[in-house]
Amino acid sequence: MIRVGTRYAQTAALDAEFHMHTYARKPAMFVRGEGMRLYDDDGREYLDFVAGIGAVNLGHSHPAVVEAVREQIGRLTHVSNLYYVEYRDELARDLVALHGGDAKVFLCNSGAEANEGAIKLARKWGTARRGSACHNIVTAERSFHGRTLATLAATGQPSKQEAFAPLPAGFSHVPLNDIAALESVIDDATCAVLLEPVQGEGGVFPCDPGYLTAVRALCDERDVLLMFDEVQTGMWRTGPAFAWQLYGVKPDVMCLAKSLANGLPIGALVATAAVADVFAPGDHGSTFGGGPVVCAAARACVRALQDQRLGERAVESGEYLRARLRSFARDTGAVADVRGAGLMNALEFSEPIADEIALAALAHGLVLNNIGTHILRILPPLVCGRPEIDTLCGVLYELVAC
């Protein structure tokens, strides 16, 4: 049974009356969080396997981030990008170091904005490089890059695009893990290839390792930028700081957001210095991007993720989770596939029961996300360990058996 507390009921009624209905919200209202645990307005405890869709890798209310925000917001909230402020440049320096050096950063507010910045940068780079219009970007079918018009055009999911035509031109989509398909669409008007190393919103589909190596070689041969959308895979979610390090394939441009500030809105565009230098004053900007509060939070978040070695935890817990899900698949016969990397995983059912399972799990105190009708996405904070995974699997057995 899903709960209906008074506060929840009032809030849901306000939401129905006054909010645009772009989300089919689940029947729960959370008022507090700590680590992997969330608490609703009745004080009921939940284990969180969504982590704000991969935006809270450190776990809820991490003291280092809370303190950094509190300290900064009490002194100075906002000035603008016209002036220097604290933390913006320390954060950029830390991100460049994690990326292996030789890069520059542009800070914005979200994943879509980071990708928009990447699209603009690639177009300006390509046109300057070729000396004639060069603005085409190749992305993957089933990919997800955001909801703004250009990032929606980059997204390889026609169902999300159809109502919003005409979308900006200059994007083509190829099947993932098919190097011949990619080779056939790259031409003189192509400035970049944009890929998620592990597709997230599309259903958690990792790129084949050999594919990314071949894509890197192809981009070098054709003088095209390789851009990775690491909005969901970044910040140790798959083990290393960025998923490109898992594959050993370094992109020219990388986009980050989600867990960079552990739940506060931030995005980052990271590009090899020579590519980044194509942008001149006036080419791109943001009122709020790179503000001192979110940068203080992000810097504290990056340090805590490193100090707590949560990338190692993501690898170990991810292996344990996939092993347990494979046993579950054998025991129940209800599963079509188990896949993922680190703590970014999918359980794909053979039947269309994922939404029903996610809803029933909520009533059992588990926060889970379904992608469509068949896929459960399991994306907990990286503090997730074996006991929480055992609880998850226990509930899955109970729900699938009955």
Ligand SMILES: Cc1ncc(COP(=O)(O)O)c(C=O)c1O
């Ligand atoms: C890979 C990827 N890129 C971009 C986005 C868009 O990010 P945002 O919602 O912060 O604009 C998402 C969001 O889920 C994502 O997973």
